[in-house]
Amino acid sequence: MALEINDLCVNCWACEPLCPNKAIYSASPHFEIDPDKCTECAGDYADAQCAAICPIEGAIVDELGDALNPPGSLTGIPLQLLMEAAGALEGTAAKVSSS
Amino acid sequence: MELPVISNTAESGGGGCSSHSCGSTADQLNQIPDEILQKVFNHPCYSEDAHHHFARMHVAVAPACNIQCNYCNRKYDCANESRPGVVSELLTPDQAAKKTLVVASEIPQMSVLGIAGPGDPLANPERTFATFQMLSEHAPDIKLCVSTNGLMLPQSVDEIAKHNIDHVTITINCVDPDVGAKIYPWIFWNNKRIKGREGAAILIEQQQKGLEACIAKGVLVKVNSVMIPGVNDEHLKEVSRVVKSKGAFLHNVMPLIAEAEHGTYYGLTGQRGPTQDELQALQDACAGDMNMMRHCRQCRADAVGLLGEDRGAEFTLDKIAEYELDLEGAAARRAEVRDRIAAELEEKRNAKAAAPAPKLVALDMSGLATKEALRPVKMAVATSGGGVINQHFGHAKEFLVYEASEKGVRFLGHRKTDLYCSGGDTCGDADTTLQQTVKTLEGCEVVLCSKIGYEPWGMLEEAGIAPNGEHAMEGIEDAVMAVYAEMAAAGKLVAPVEAPAQSAA
Ligand code: SF4
Ligand code: SF4
Ligand code: SF4
Numbered sequence: 084m085a086l087e088i089n090d091l092c093v094n095c096w097a098c099e100p101l102c103p104n105k106a107i108y109s110a111s112p113h114f115e116i117d118p119d120k121c122t123e124c125a126g127d128y129a130d131a132q133c134a135a136i137c138p139i140e141g142a143i144v145d146e147l148g149d150a151l152n153p154p155g156s157l158t159g160i161p162l163q164l165l166m167e168a169a170g171a172l173e174g175t176a177a178k179v180s181s182s
Numbered sequence: 183m184e185l186p187v188i189s190n191t192a193e194s195g196g197g198g199c200s201s202h203s204c205g206s207t208a209d210q211l212n213q214i215p216d217e218i219l220q221k222v223f224n225h226p227c228y229s230e231d232a233h234h235h236f237a238r239m240h241v242a243v244a245p246a247c248n249i250q251c252n253y254c255n256r257k258y259d260c261a262n263e264s265r266p267g268v269v270s271e272l273l274t275p276d277q278a279a280k281k282t283l284v285v286a287s288e289i290p291q292m293s294v295l296g297i298a299g300p301g302d303p304l305a306n307p308e309r310t311f312a313t314f315q316m317l318s319e320h321a322p323d324i325k326l327c328v329s330t331n332g333l334m335l336p337q338s339v340d341e342i343a344k345h346n347i348d349h350v351t352i353t354i355n356c357v358d359p360d361v362g363a364k365i366y367p368w369i370f371w372n373n374k375r376i377k378g379r380e381g382a383a384i385l386i387e388q389q390q391k392g393l394e395a396c397i398a399k400g401v402l403v404k405v406n407s408v409m410i411p412g413v414n415d416e417h418l419k420e421v422s423r424v425v426k427s428k429g430a431f432l433h434n435v436m437p438l439i440a441e442a443e444h445g446t447y448y449g450l451t452g453q454r455g456p457t458q459d460e461l462q463a464l465q466d467a468c469a470g471d472m473n474m475m476r477h478c479r480q481c482r483a484d485a486v487g488l489l490g491e492d493r494g495a496e497f498t499l500d501k502i503a504e505y506e507l508d509l510e511g512a513a514a515r516r517a518e519v520r521d522r523i524a525a526e527l528e529e530k531r532n533a534k535a536a537a538p539a540p541k542l543v544a545l546d547m548s549g550l551a552t553k554e555a556l557r558p559v560k561m562a563v564a565t566s567g568g569g570v571i572n573q574h575f576g577h578a579k580e581f582l583v584y585e586a587s588e589k590g591v592r593f594l595g596h597r598k599t600d601l602y603c604s605g606g607d608t609c610g611d612a613d614t615t616l617q618q619t620v621k622t623l624e625g626c627e628v629v630l631c632s633k634i635g636y637e638p639w640g641m642l643e644e645a646g647i648a649p650n651g652e653h654a655m656e657g658i659e660d661a662v663m664a665v666y667a668e669m670a671a672a673g674k675l676v677a678p679v680e681a682p683a684q685s686a687a
Contacts, residue, residue: 097246136370138256
């Protein structure tokens with residue numbers, strides 16, 4: 084039972100000091116969770132601490148790969164806009180802003 | 183009829199703004215008690231006098247944040263204090279302290295070290311306070327300041343007071359949880375993420391508690407607010423009133439900067455920022471109520487140097503690591519510079535006090551049929567300092583905006599020409615630099631500069647702004663009044679039937 088940090092992580096350090104098991108460490112290119120230490124905070128807190136503070140949707144996932152903070156759940160940005168923005172980033176950054 | 187130069191007439195006590203060279207305005211500091219004036223005297227972010235002479239820097243040691251603001255994208259630095267889309271190099275407390283000491287050795291004007299991000303300094307208390315601890319030890323003459331969203335402020339006040347940090351900036355965007363719910367989608371509190379109105383209510387309560395606790399401990403508090411049209415613009419007048427009544431000594435209203443490419447909630451949902459005019463109107467409305475800091479340049483969180491300049495690129499990590507510090511020598515050089523600047527400022531103040539009362543510009547009313555009220559006019563000035571119009575239009579990185587009215591001249595604020603971008607590549611294909619600059623001057627009717635090229639001349643006229651190079655090298659306030667008088671004589675100033683509300687100051 085362990086959570087995982089993926090490459091959406093922006094290395095903001097918010098999660099690291101909160102982990103009751105010191106399972107989170109700074110690594111390159113992004114923070115990592117030691118699966119042997121992570122307990123998903125069971126017994127310590129009601130909510131997994133890293134996932135409760137992480138500001139980036141989708142950056143922390145469970146063993147099935149499901150995001151604890153799915154897209155839109157934190158920022159409230161409608162999915163449609165998120166997708167448009169992601170599309171824009173891939174090539175045509177200028178076009179979105181002019182509309 | 184006489185038109186006094188308002189900003190020269192206020193009796194600001196010791197450390198107020200006597201230099202009008204920077205476009206300083208007396209309404210900013212003249213209501214502040216003396217002991218606080220002493221504290222801010224050589225703080226380049228607070229004192230108009232000081233910001234030309236003393237340098238400041240920020241270091242990025244605090245990456246984590248404990249709340250989310252709708253104008254922030256956590257990939258970048260805290261949008262509270264810095265420009266969005268800028269990533270600063272994260273330093274360890276050791277590196278940050280060394281960097282500060284190196285800069286303070288190389289730039290003896292260095293007087294303030296701030297920690298403002300990239301996240302929230304008080305969400306990273308160990309890193310923030312370790313940095314302050316080392317600096318208090320090795321360079322006790324350097325003032326320390328810290329900016330925060332306020333969530334952890336009540337818990338940190340004792341620690342703050344211990345490190346003798348006498349400047350705290352709190353970003354307060356609202357005092358009403360319903361407004362807050364539209365600005366803060368969540369906060370992290372007591373080991374939980376709390377969303378919506380409930381989270382905003384806790385944040386607001388903590389900010390207010392923290393503000394009160396700082397004041398109670400004698401810690402100076404400045405309040406920053408981000409103006410978000412349609413969300414908190416009207417509400418900020420109330421915020422201004424509340425924070426003033428609790429003892430904040432400055433309230434600084436900054437414009438929301440939101441672009442889709444920043445990827446923020448506001449950016450992607452099309453929330454617009456205020457126009458220069460809206461911003462100024464709100465700053466005016468709040469100023470009646472409290473001191474406003476009008477010369478805030480929204481400097482980058484890791485900027486190094488005097489206000490408006492950034493020498494950060496000179497101090498790379500490699501250079502810092504191998505630098506041999508001479509702490510005592512550096513401290514002595516700083517003391518020397520400080521004394522010299524203090525003497526200069528003192529001299530200027532004395533000269534000012536001894537000088538005859540500011541020249542009053544009389545208006546020739548004979549050309550006007552009735553004694554109808556004249557409407558106020560905003561004018562932009564290109565200057566490189568010294569209180570005179572001495573800059574070429576095309577060289578101006580910022581303009582000082584003044585308002586001339588029957589009551590005289592007053593300074594309204596700075597308008598940066600490169601607030602959003604300095605190079606072409608990051609900001610899409612929108613406008614040319616010149617178009618940007620002209621847009622920046624929205625609401626002004628005249629631009630005073632030493633010289634101006636043919637192309638900008640035409641574009642300004644098209645935008646309804648009259649370029650004027652006739653007052654090159656003249657004092658700003660005299661020139662502004664002279665132009666106002668000319669406009670009055672030409673009959674251009676008879677107020678429209680419905681005078682703009684904000685002009686009735
Ligand atoms: S879920 Fe809890 S134990 Fe696991 S890494 Fe996150 S904070 Fe640590
Ligand atoms: S809080 Fe999220 S984004 Fe920040 S370091 Fe941890 S996993 Fe990465
Ligand atoms: S406080 Fe600063 S870093 Fe935190 S979310 Fe707000 S703008 Fe971003």
